[in-house]
Amino acid sequence: MRFLVPLLLVACQHSDVSRELGARCLDSTECDDRCLGPNSDWPGGFCTIRCEQDYDCPEGVCIDEEGGVCAFSCAADTACTFLGPGYHCIERDARGGVTKRMVCRGG
Amino acid sequence: MSRRLILAVLVAAGGVAQADDSERPKAEPSDQIIGVSLGLAIGGRLTPGGVRIAGSYHYQLSDNDWFDGRASFTFGSGAPACFRDRIDNVICDHGMIDGDGVEISANVRRFFGRGEYTPFARLGIGAGLVYFGGDRVSGIAFPLHAGGGLRIALTHLLALMAEAELEVGVGVFNRDIGAQPQVGASIAAGVEFNL
Numbered sequence: 001m002r003f004l005v006p007l008l009l010v011a012c013q014h015s016d017v018s019r020e021l022g023a024r025c026l027d028s029t030e031c032d033d034r035c036l037g038p039n040s041d042w043p044g045g046f047c048t049i050r051c052e053q054d055y056d057c058p059e060g061v062c063i064d065e066e067g068g069v070c071a072f073s074c075a076a077d078t079a080c081t082f083l084g085p086g087y088h089c090i091e092r093d094a095r096g097g098v099t100k101r102m103v104c105r106g107g
Numbered sequence: 108m109s110r111r112l113i114l115a116v117l118v119a120a121g122g123v124a125q126a127d128d129s130e131r132p133k134a135e136p137s138d139q140i141i142g143v144s145l146g147l148a149i150g151g152r153l154t155p156g157g158v159r160i161a162g163s164y165h166y167q168l169s170d171n172d173w174f175d176g177r178a179s180f181t182f183g184s185g186a187p188a189c190f191r192d193r194i195d196n197v198i199c200d201h202g203m204i205d206g207d208g209v210e211i212s213a214n215v216r217r218f219f220g221r222g223e224y225t226p227f228a229r230l231g232i233g234a235g236l237v238y239f240g241g242d243r244v245s246g247i248a249f250p251l252h253a254g255g256g257l258r259i260a261l262t263h264l265l266a267l268m269a270e271a272e273l274e275v276g277v278g279v280f281n282r283d284i285g286a287q288p289q290v291g292a293s294i295a296a297g298v299e300f301n302l
Contacts, residue, residue, distance in 0.1 A: 015192045018200070023190035030190060047190065084193045 016082050020058050021070055023047040036066065043086030043106045046071075053096045061101045064093040071103035080104035135221060136258070137301035138167035142268060146295025148181050153199050153246070153278055154291040155206030155237050157183025161295065165216065175214035175229060182207055187241030189282070197282050201239060210235025212252060228255045229272065237278055237289075250276030250289045258299070269296045 017023045018032075024044045025035035031047035038045035048069040051062035057070035065071075074080050074089035081087070086106045094101045142163040150156030161179035168174050183206045189199040214231025231252040238245045254272025261267060276289040 015190075015198050017190070017192055019188070019190040022193070024193060024195060025191070029187075044193065082193060 017047070018058075019047055020049055021047060021060060022072065022083065034066075034069070036069065037106075039106075040086070041105060041107045044084055046083075051095060054094075061103060062095040063101050063103055064095040068095040071101075071105060074102050074104050135260075136165070136167075136173070136218065136225075136266070136299075139302040140165035140173070140299050141302060142297050142299035144268065144270075144295040144297025146293050146297075147204075148183075148291055148293040149203045150181075150183070150201070150206060150291045151203050152201055152290075153206075153237070153239075153244070153280060153284070153287045154248075154274075154289045155181045155183050155208035155239070156202075156204040156291060157181050157206070159293055159295060161297070163299075165299075168215070171218050173216045173218070175216040175231065176212070177214065178209070178211050179235075180207075180209050185240035187239075189239070189242035189244055197244075197284050199239070199242065199244060199284065199287075206237060206239045208235055208237045208248070210248070210250070212250075214252060218258070223260050225258045225260070226255065227258060227270075229253070229270065233274075233276075237280075242282075244280055244282055244284065246278045246280030246284070246287075248276060248278035248289050250274040250291070254293075264301050266299045266301075267296070268299050270294070 020032045025031050025047050028035045033049040036042040036046045051057050051068045051070050054061045060070050060072040063071050077089045080089050083104055087104045089102050090105045091100050092103050144161045146159045148156045148159040159179055159181045161177050163177035165173040165175050183204045188201040192198050210233045212231045212233030214229050216227050216229045218225050218227045233250050235248050237248050252272050252274050254270050256270025259267040271294045274291045277286055278289045279286050
């Protein structure tokens, strides 16, 4: 029984990131679509998907980088800590519009 | 003359075989049975699911219990579903019909009564290999099986079988994934032959 409890806990594990958005990566084979970085802009690498509008993104918003990619939206740096060291809440141009977006990003 | 003799021997042999076969009630499973089945396995995460083909051999242990040894092959999708989270743990979130597996298992099948329609229960333990091609994840799994079904005797030699089962166990995987639970279910239908 003591053996089963940790296994059941592992079975229920949950991640804030996914192959679509936010997983660490070295190249696009680790992601559903594409991998940004790894570099100082996207520390550890960042799985994302191409987008033209916010509604193209399963989570987060669409920013005008790399031809349009999804990123996690935020209001302050504390909202980006789950992505690890090097991520901050930074203002970027929205894709497909003239507005700005606050997103988690390195740099 | 010799042609008549051969014919007589064949008829006699056929009569003996017929007599042996008819002595057994139609619904009675023999002391040895072989079977083959086709079904659908439902997995998820690191438990493979998909089309499952199995072959089985049954040997009578007591009035109601048969040893049930089987080999099964599961064929699911190879779509990748693993990723590295932000602290570099590999997490796999495969769907219900992803992955491939091969397993051998030792079970005990208990029949409840005798009749044309005979329900049964099955308990067993298996060992197998699991492979998720799209993620290059493979491992060794040790599932426990618990299920039940119905055997429908068609002739003295042939029966249909339908069953459902649950499997729970543990698997050990590469890519630093380590030990992970195996949780699945399956349904299958097949034919069985009395030997």
